[in-house]
Amino acid sequence: MQKVIFFFAILFFLPVYTSGQKQRLLVTTDIGGDPDDQQSLVRLMVYANEFDIEGIISSAAGTPGELGREIVRPELIVEIIHAYEKVYPNLIKHDKNYASPSDLIEVVKTGNPYRGWNYVGEGHDTEGSEWIIKMADRQDDRLLNISVFGGQTDLAQALWNVKNNRTPEEYKRFISRIRIYDINDQDKIFDLLIADHPDLWYILAKAPEGHDKREGAYRGIYLGGNEDLTSMEWMRSNVLENHGPLGELYPRKTWTAPNPHGVMKEGDTPSWFYFLNNGLNVPEHPEFGGWGGRFQKNDKGYFSDAIDSFGNEAIARAGVYRWREDFQNDFAARMDWCVGEYNECNHPPVVVINGIEGRENLTLDFRVGDNVTLDAAGSSDPDKNELSYEWMVYKEAGNFSETIEIKFSGTMATFLMPQLEPDSSIHIILKVSDKGMPGLSAYRRIILRNC
Ligand SMILES: [Ca+2]
Ligand SMILES: [Ca+2]
CATH class of the missing domain: 2.60.40.10 (Immunoglobulins)
Structure with a gap:
């Protein structure tokens, strides 16, 4: 006693207490190229009760040069939200905190179809870059978390605008209001961006120089560990079939090699997993690790991939795949919520x-x-x-x-x-x-x- x-x-x-809050989230996505962005957004919809989603910005589609044309595809985001709208009446039987579909539609914004440092500066504001500023300025005790699924050009434009149109003190305050998790420096402007804004709180999830790109922390969503949990069989029985219109919209084919299944990739999901309030993740401490991976502060002042040991492997992506059984089961349960009554589903x-x-x-x-x-x-x-x-x-x-x-x-x-x-x-x-x-x-x- x-x-x-x-x-x-x-x-x-x-x-x-340094965690435990519902987090604010703004996503920028290069939706329209690799369909894994749609996959990540479908999964995000069944977590729309766990975040205040304040922006989904359609940035330049695809990776640089992938599509052979400059285009943004916000209608693909809207399509996913409309599918969410159809299962929303069922989801709220499981948690009344699910975001209303109309609120989500309102935060879909369009970014710049062009990308790169030449499209940052005077005359390059977009609906998306202006929305980033507006949300970061919004009165809230919590920071704005920005998940960069694709390129960073609209984010860079928002930062350029604030730096050039406000006082140094105002700019500094603005910078201190945001946290960024960037998947793979897709527009290849990170070095210039961080040189211009050295005080940014920034995770650049990317395999270190000299390592195979597939070792990167974020790749653990689909690579390494038990890859059977990403198979077509698993996806069919838990997501794609008999789970309503949202699951049906989940793209069934993408590039996953050396994962042999070619179904679930979701390369961008770790960028919002990281901020999920699940009792494990601690957004202000990248070195603590969690569903979005583990990162360490480097000598340049931002966060980069950290090695995690799991099973017989010591590799950055183990920081994500070590949780795969948990996050896949969690996804499966939430997909059940799209169609099942409360007493038919697990919580x-x-x-x-x-x-x-x-x-x-x-x-x-x-x-x-x-x-x-x-x-x-x-x-x-x-x-x-x-x-x-x-x-x-x-x-x-x-x-x-x-x-x-x-x-x-x-x-x-x-x-x-x-x-x-x-x-x-x-x-x-x-x-x-x-x-x-x-x-x-x-x-x-x-x-x-x-x-
Ligand atoms: Ca992407
Ligand atoms: Ca239960």
């Missing part, structure tokens, strides 16, 4: 850690040798499914290389607090999984430090 009192006293004085568990519900990560300080007790008692499942508890030490996330001996008992995990190196901490990921169909998991991250 004494131990319990001691523990709650610590909780009362020392919790640090994820609700995690309680040491009496605290929510999705915030917990930071707890202990002295060397203290008995640490973590307890998931009180966790529940809305479908009354049986639950199981997994406690994982995410070594890379805390820069912690030792092994600690954790004792498990029911909902509890206990261990002795070790001596930590300066600048390191122990990240424990609690995963609570249900025995529903498909099996769903929910997470909490606990960060332990020496005091």
Whole structure:
């Protein structure tokens, strides 16, 4: 009993919450080239209850030179939202927080069909670049998260406009209001962009120089790990068929080699997975890792791919594929929500850690040798499914290389607090999984430090 009192006293004085908020999201997409952008948007629609989606901007379609013409395809975004509109009445039976289809239509904007640094500057404002400015300026305590599925030209234009038309202080404030996750520097203007705006909070997800491009963190969405979860058979039974008009719109063919299936790619999905409030992800800390991958600050001041170890591999994309079973099952359940009644579908568990519900990560300080007790008692499942508890030490996330001996008992995990190196901490990921169909998991991250 004494131990319990001691523990709650610590909780009362020392919790640090750095996650757990519904995030704002603005997407720019090169939709109209590789159909994987449509795939990523279809998946995003069934997560429209988890974000405030403030913009979906159609930027120059395809990769540079891919289509042989300069074009934007906002109608492809609208088509997906119309399919969402058809399943929306069913989705709200599962969560009333799903965004209204008309609100989503209103934030579809058109960017520049031309791309590159020559299209940034005087006279190159677009509906899309102006919308980025408007949303970043919007009064909100939360930052605006920008997921760049394609080129960055409209984003660069927005930044150019603010830098050249506002005072240095106003520009600085504007920059501090946004976070960017960029897939692969598609317009090849990143070096110029970051040179012009060195204070940007920027993740450039891209395999490092000299590495195979397929090693990149974001590629873990479809490469490495158990690729059977991306097969045509899996996609047919969970997304494409018998799941309503939104699933039917999911493109069935794209380029996935060396993944042999050629169906699910979704190369851009990690750019919004990263910001998803799921109890695991911590948007302000790219080095913590999560569904969108793990990144480290480089000597140039932005974030680039970090190596993660999983199974026998140490490779950046493992930072994403290590969660594939969880994120595919989660997708499958949400696709069921498009057509099924509440009692016919599965819903994820609700995690309680040491009496605290929510999705915030917990930071707890202990002295060397203290008995640490973590307890998931009180966790529940809305479908009354049986639950199981997994406690994982995410070594890379805390820069912690030792092994600690954790004792498990029911909902509890206990261990002795070790001596930590300066600048390191122990990240424990609690995963609570249900025995529903498909099996769903929910997470909490606990960060332990020496005091
Ligand atoms: Ca794309
Ligand atoms: Ca459940």
